[in-house]
Amino acid sequence: MQEQMNVLEVTGLNVYYGSFHAVKDISFTLRPGEIFGLLGPNGAGKTSTLSAVEGLLKPRSGTIVVAGFDMKEKPRHARAALGVQLQFTSFQPELKVGEIIQLYAGIYGVAMPADKLAGILQSIKLEDAADKKFGQLSGGQQQRVSLAIATLHNPTLVLLDEPTSGLDPQSRRQLWERMEVLREKGHTIILTTHSMEEAEAVCDRIAIIDHGAILVIDTPQSLIDTYRENPAVVSASRRGKITLEDVFIGLTGETIRS
Ligand SMILES: Nc1ncnc2c1ncn2[C@@H]1O[C@H](COP(=O)(O)OP(=O)(O)OP(=O)(O)O)[C@@H](O)[C@H]1O
Ligand SMILES: [Mg+2]
DSSP states (O other), X not given: OOOOOOSEEEEEEEEEETTEEEEEEEEEEEXXXXXXXXXXXTTSSHHHXXXXXXXXXXXXXXXXXXXXXXXXXXXHHHHHTEEEEOXXXXXXXXXXXXXXXXXXXXXXXXXXXXHHHHHHHHHTTOTTOTTSBGGGSOHHHHHHHHHHHHTTTOOSEEEEESXXXXXXXXXXXXXXXXXXXXXXXXXXXXXXXXXXXXXXXXXXXXXXXXXXXXXXXXXXXXXXXXXXXXXXXXXXXXXXXXXXXXXXXXXXXXXXXX
C-alpha cells in the first residue's frame, strides 16, 4: 500500500522576535487523521510555532510543508489547506453570528445558503443565534463559532490554539467530540492545551515544548511509561500514581514562567 503523505512537515523551524529566539530548531510531522497536541508552559513558544505554520509570522529559518505545499514557495496553496482558530479570536462584536459566518464563507469562497448556515449553527448548538450579535455570546459560545468558522472550507489541517480554555465541562466534552468528528471526516488536527486531561483524552501524540524547544514527542501513554521509573523526572513518591502532569512537570520544572 502506498504510504499517505504527511499533512504537515515542520523542519528546523526558528522564530525570532527581534533578538529574542522564541522557537528553536523545531521539527515535527503530522500524519493524516492524527490529533497532535502541543503542550508547554506559558511562553514556551506554542502560539509562535502555530503562527509560523499558519503563515502569519515569517520564520527566520526552517521549512513548513502543508499538504505537500511549501509555505514559502506556494503560500496560497498551503494556506488554503489550513483552518485556523487563534488563541484570542475577536470578530466584530456588533456583527450578527449569521453575518460573520456568511462573511467568512465569502472570504473562503464557500457557498452558504440558509439551510447550510442553519446546519452549522445546529452543529454547534447555537441554532437560535443567527441574529444575535457576536458580542452578546458567552466566551464558550464565541469559541464554538470560531471553530465552526475555522472549518468552513473543509481544510485538511485544523490548527486550534487553546480551543478549550475557558469552556465549561459540557462545552469542553462537546469540543472533544467535534474534534473526533473532524478526524473521522479526514481532517488532521493540531491543538495547544494546558490540560493534561485533554491531552490524554484526545491526542494521539503530543510534543512537550519549553523555552522554544521540543523536549519530547510521543503518545501520552508512552511518555508515562518511559518516565515512570526515571528518578530525574518523576519523584519516587509519585511513581505509583504517575500522570502525564507528573511527566510534564518533571521535564519542564516547577518554576512559574515570567
Ligand atoms: N509579538 C511578540 N513580540 C515579542 N515577543 C513575543 C511576541 N509574541 C510572543 N513573544 C514571546 O515569545 C515567547 C513565546 O510566546 P508564545 O506566545 O509563542 O508562547 P505560548 O507557548 O503560546 O504561551 P501561552 O501558553 O502563554 O499562550 C514568549 O517569551 C513571548 O513573550
Ligand atoms: Mg499561546
